Amino acid sequence: MTEAPPGSDGRLAAVLRDCGSAVIAVSGGVDSMSLSSFAHRTLGSDRIRMVHAVSPAVPTAATDRVRRQAIHEGWSLRLVDAGEFADERYRANPVDRCFFCKSNLYSALSRLSDGLVLSGTNTDDLGDYRPGLAAAEELGVRHPFVEAGFAKSDVRALARRLGLPDLAALPASPCLSSRVETGIRIEADTLQLIDDIETWLRDRLEPETVRCRLRPQGFFVELDAATLQALGSEGRVRLIRGARSRFPELAGRAFAVEAYRRGSAFVGDKQVVNG
Incomplete structure (x- = not known):
């Protein structure tokens, strides 16, 4: 001691x-x-x-x-x-x-x-x-x-x-359920896919911040501004293609890349949330 x-x-x-x-x-x-x-x-x-x-x-x-x-x-x-x-x-x-x-x-x-x-x-x-x-x-x-x-x-x-x-120096990383939009049922296999996608993106891009959100329309990857800018429009297209090839579970579902917004999976009366 x-x-x-x-x-x-x-x-x-x-x-x-x-x-x-x-x-x-x-x-x-x-x-x-x-x-x-x-x-x-x-x-x-x-x-x-x-x-x-x-x-x-x-x-x-x-x-x-x-x-x-x-x-x-x-x-x-x-x-x-x-x-x-x-x-x-x-x-x-x-x-x-x-x-x-x-x-x-x-x-x-x-x-x-x-x-x-x-x-x-x-x-x-x-x-x-x-x-x-x-x-x-x-x-x-x-x-x-x-x-x-x-x-x-x-x-x-x-x-x-x-x-x-x-x-x-460890970035904040709230629980994986915080990636699922309010009202969408929490499923273990969905959280595993979210974790796998975020791990793949961290290894590939080394972003400061990455969140894979599940919304009714599908999956939306959010990246910090610097990573998103370095990626560029062509890089986004390649990333989406790579993700669809790497994760067959995305078939038939929307998948997009956009700017990180804190707590964007939260839909409710409170507007200040972690995630």
Whole structure:
């Protein structure tokens, strides 16, 4: 275990010590991974355990990342099925789908722990429409980054201080269900196709941001402005042809390439969403 440095890291360490024994819901993103690394180095495996939910909605790369970090740092890690795919309220993909996802996740984690459940939520998340936070409140989940006053930039800075530069630079990548337009039923095979398409595009183009959205008309790939500009109109045509050749599941469905728009798969009263 390490001694807490002064300043923000000291505040975070104090929050974690106040939590006592706890499990951390680690998704594979920069927030939960940084919290897990800091908590493990500060308190040790006797008091902090990590739990990662394996689900069709979780990108394969995220699960692989969690496994590697757990081995590298000696985390106490458990992989579980949170059970959200057995919940028809989640599968129906309503506006508040995340509430049902997080309710299932945090309930599963609570059954595994005699202590608290912790999340990687930071203060920037509080300004978004996040029904999952309501589920966390109902189940008594604590958010150490929020309690210590960490914004997203502070989390990335923490990752750098921990000697994890690749994690610090990791782009945001919400769950794969966030790619499916509100009201379209969540299906495991659809999420697998979305993950496969995004992985193929990352390997091919190395974009800063890529999302493969499912809308009633079909699949729409969204890319950051720089990648889209470098691609050009001819490049878009080649990319679409390549995707149709690579993924026969696209046959008979629309497939297009366009500019990234944050949360564009969300259709509802709230207009500020992650994704």
